[in-house]
Amino acid sequence: MARVLVVEDDQFVRSALIRHLSDASHSVRSVGTALEALREVAQIGFDVVILDLGLPDLDGAEALKMLRGITDVPVIIATARDDETEIVRLLNDGADDYLTKPFSVEHLSARMAAVLRRSRAAGGEPHARVLRVGGLLVDPLRRQAELDGVPLDLTRREFDLLAFLAGRPGVVVPRRELLAEVWQQSYGDDQTIDVHLSWLRRKLGETAAAPRYLHTLRGVGVKLEPPR
Ligand code: CA
Numbered sequence: 700m701a702r703v704l705v706v707e708d709d710q711f712v713r714s715a716l717i718r719h720l721s722d723a724s725h726s727v728r729s730v731g732t733a734l735e736a737l738r739e740v741a742q743i744g745f746d747v748v749i750l751d752l753g754l755p756d757l758d759g760a761e762a763l764k765m766l767r768g769i770t771d772v773p774v775i776i777a778t779a780r781d782d783e784t785e786i787v788r789l790l791n792d793g794a795d796d797y798l799t800k801p802f803s804v805e806h807l808s809a810r811m812a813a814v815l816r817r818s819r820a821a822g823g824e825p826h827a828r829v830l831r832v833g834g835l836l837v838d839p840l841r842r843q844a845e846l847d848g849v850p851l852d853l854t855r856r857e858f859d860l861l862a863f864l865a866g867r868p869g870v871v872v873p874r875r876e877l878l879a880e881v882w883q884q885s886y887g888d889d890q891t892i893d894v895h896l897s898w899l900r901r902k903l904g905e906t907a908a909a910p911r912y913l914h915t916l917r918g919v920g921v922k923l924e925p926p927r
Contacts, residue, residue, distance in 0.1 A: 723804075728743070760785075776789050795814045837862050857899045
């Protein structure tokens, strides 16, 4: 059972989705605009959001960006456009998966199950231990991190990235591996990683020019180590 928010303006598609998801014993809420979706996720905790890209009020990419500004909830994009460039961009912008319309109920269920499995695994590994690197403390189980005793306010991706690197202190992790392990993607551009790294850096109070914990080795990878 999952709490699902369906964001879809097409009444026909929407009722079909609600019916199928309810039949699969999920708890479903639905809205027809991006702004309503933002209001919903701000008020209610969902396990997954199914986001139609063609909404009447906001462009899908814009809607995704705004959603990501307030929540880390897994988002599955539902798109009629079979446009690979757009899909790659949205995956890089924080979408967890996508479906091209028309899609079958089975396909949706499978994608939802995979996304939920990933987010639950990331959120609650039973034997995850607290990682310490210098003054940095990362608790994978509680998904909390602090630096010199001060809690860090990280997004889901930033936390995953930090936790992955903190689990391998001093080791240069290739970008390809980061994409695969943190983003669960076998493709993507370096910009995705760079953008998240720069956000993470800012939260750690350092810069690429004057790194303390996070070191980028151009063309090779990234490593996290205690400051000297
Ligand atoms: Ca639509």
